[in-house]
Amino acid sequence: MPEGDTVFATATALRTALAGKRLSYTQFRVPRLATTDLSGRIVVAVRSRGKHLLIDVAGPDERRPDVGAVSIHSHLKMEGAWHVYPVGRRWRRPGFQARVVLRTDDAEAVGFDLGILELSDDPEAALGHLGPDLLALDWDRDEAVRRIEQRPDDPIGTALLNQRLLAGIGNVYRSEICFLRGTLPTRDVRDVDVPATVDLSRRLLWANRSRTARTTTGQTAASARLWVYGRRGQLCRRCRTPIERGQLGSIGDDRVIYFCPGCQT
Ligand SMILES: [Zn+2]
Incomplete structure (x- = not known):
């Protein structure tokens, strides 16, 4: 995707x-x-x-x-x-x-x-409506943090996909970012470490910007590149709990999201 x-x-x-x-x-x-x-x-x-x-x-x-x-x-x-x-x-x-x-x-x-x-x-x-571009050389991290924190009641999974807050994350990355932060995608922005989440997002996209196949695990084998996305029912690579798939159900966000109920709280 x-x-x-x-x-x-x-x-x-x-x-x-x-x-x-x-x-x-x-x-x-x-x-x-x-x-x-x-x-x-x-x-x-x-x-x-x-x-x-x-x-x-x-x-x-x-x-x-x-x-x-x-x-x-x-x-x-x-x-x-x-x-x-x-x-x-x-x-x-x-x-x-x-x-x-x-x-x-x-x-x-x-x-x-x-x-x-x-x-x-x-x-x-x-394109004036877009938030800071995660892959811009002059990436404005503080502005992205500010925009997300202005929406404290949004689930973090929804905020990450909102291109008005920061631009570049799609459905794969938002699942992977929430997993790597140990955060359920349903958790409200107010209860999330937003700066750390934003920094991780930038790091992941930046590391993948010139790779032919995206990886969030650091592994390049096709079956090992992602932590949770697309892995419903398979065992978590960290805690062996089966990965689940769900929807956030917030307005305008009906895309599926994957998470590990063991690692993410
Ligand atoms: Zn797990």
Whole structure:
């Protein structure tokens, strides 16, 4: 499942392929953008913010690159992915899943099944609601702590997923973070060591930002990478209690969460 680390790694790959390059061909396969053509324009930058991805494209007139500059804003949601190929290489996903194709002289970036795909002339405004990005170089830890502590009645499991409080954690990480803190996800923020939880979140995502397979245990074997997520009924790696799966049931948060009733209180 794409989370902040996946998006960070995706941005790195897209930056290598596109940044500073001229687009020779573009195709947007969503009705709203069907007539959009960015060919001839230069890609200025590729950035990630939490689970959002921005590809900044200069305006058509190179002498005035800010005029008409746009950002391609995408979000992977559950099934989305960006792939980078040498031009002419066969795609690894079916063509009907492609939502956008961006080609340079030597590379082709294809966005498949993107949850969000839009053009924005003011991406800062579009993403202004997001809390501090856990993978930003100038990560604002104190602001993330402050925002979470402003919601003392929220279950910590819900707060960690709230991108307005801090950006980058998805469903896998929130289960793993609560486990590693020994905290049931239902525990109220007021009863949680928020700074320690935030620091752990940053550490985990940062350590995984350029790994091909996410691990929270430090193990790289496929069956050993996670403590609790996806392990319902299997034994806890620490205390041998069967892992349970549940839902927090708070408003707007009906996604499953995994926990160890032995290790987490
Ligand atoms: Zn346990």
